[in-house]
Amino acid sequence: MSDVNRLRRLLFANYLSTFGVITVGIFVLLAFLEVVTFGRITPYGPYAANFQQTNVLPSLAHLFGTDFEGRDIFSQVIACLPVDIGIPIVVVLVSAVLGIILGTVAGYFRGWCDEVIMRVTDMFLAFPTIIMSLAIAATLGPSLLNATISLIFVWWPPYVRLVRGSVLEVAAEDFVSVSKALNSSFFYIMRKDAIPNVLPSVIVYATTDIGSALATLSTLGYLGIGIPPEMPELGKMVSSISYNLYTYPWQVIIPAVIVMVIVAGFSFLGEGLRESLDVKLRPHILLRSKPLEALEDSAKTSPASD
């Protein structure tokens, strides 16, 4: 079976991932087109005011209606997509790479190296996500880079735990012992044995996580922190017209529902992938808990733990 066929069977394996692939595909494509055409795919200019048509109900001419200045909400939503899909992907990618590097080092070398990395990770894990990224974004000042940094700051610790947990399991396997006995270098073992075994669970977790990152990013936007004023962002859009909530509820609800649909798309895709790849979700590896880990380590008669 060719790779394309296998990928297609994987992505459309069940109704969860089918829904996820379609939703994510549409929004990522729209965001991509918006970027490469420099914003020419929106039916109206996202900020072109039209005072003859203010607060219009959703119709064929204005798919999502217009706001109090007659600006087309559909065009505004499209204009928001590059930021709202781009930043979460960057945040998750950087976190995953950080997690793979730190997690493999901690899981493979054990000892003091493991202790130091995991204690630092635990420390970061104790910070509550939203308030910490709010605090950092507010301290650094509004810019897209700072918003990304503030999210990465709270986003990487679960990846380290995830990768370390999987590497611990892989390192106990016979093929790693054989590889070690053949005097393979650390990088060779990582490249050939550890990372291919770790990657499925990281990919599954990261897919769902892009959605969570988007939810947090739009929360930053909603609270008006981190996103620069001239930058279109869905959460900011919601809060900027939220005083119209009682009179024109659709103006507020539609952008928020778009956020929900994108987040749901990513989490359905992740959930579906998890099911078809048969990756187990183990919260005690992902988050924190010494007892169960200790239990597992002792239950396993691992040749690697010398």
Added chain:
Amino acid sequence: MYHLNQPIQVQLYYFFSSYLSGNFGTDPQTGRSIASEVAFYLPNTLELVLASFLIVVVLGVGLGYLSGMRFSKKSDSAIRVFYLFTWSTPTFLGAIVAVLVFTSYVPIFPSGGMYSQSIVPPSTITGIFVLDSLIEGNIAAFASGIWHLILPAMALALLNFGIIARIMRSSVLDVRWSTHVKAARARGLTEGKVWSRHILRNALIDTNTMVAMMFGWLLSDTVIIEQVFAWPGIGQFGYQAIIADNYPVLVAVVLVFTAGVIVANFIADVAYCVLDPRITLGESA
């Protein structure tokens, strides 16, 4: 407490020593001590978070368990789609919709605040409004407190229970076909006993970690929920500090949140021993 004329490591020493002795400094905006302000706002947030925490645990464990029991039946799919969608809903959307529907279209709940203006608040005993009014026997204040609590607590809970339900479902699925369940059935235990003693209990072990993390997430989400529902809690206090660049207060608020997360995790670690007799505290396994 800041000793700004000293080198930075000495400043750090003074900072930590005053924090450890409970002196969080003075709020530059109000001139009051930050510790007293935190002591005023924290119980309000605890009231909200504990109420929704209860709902989250009941809903999450209940629905996840049900979904695992009814694996690959229609009710399982329905529950899964429901929790995946509620969990994907951004907090501000849920809060806005709750306010819109239940205060405007079907006006049965108040739109914000902790109690009605006409109510005389009870004297501060624990600081938690609902508890204080109950202790004093002030039924009117208690009813008003509960009435104001329902909407924000439900909104907070419904938006967060999904992850618990998800973990619960997958742990039930892990356990229900394992050999020890088979053995329990072979010993002739009734189906009800197998499910309650052998499956539920084992499934709860994995869920326990998530429940502890949930406390931290609920605390985080209060930043938005308190904003929308005008709840005078520490989330709103922290948010006001952030937009005012009020760093002394911000540091104290982040510290309080982090302490809350650590306490919740500690309680979870203790709960492991109750749930799983194979684990003992203070002993290297």
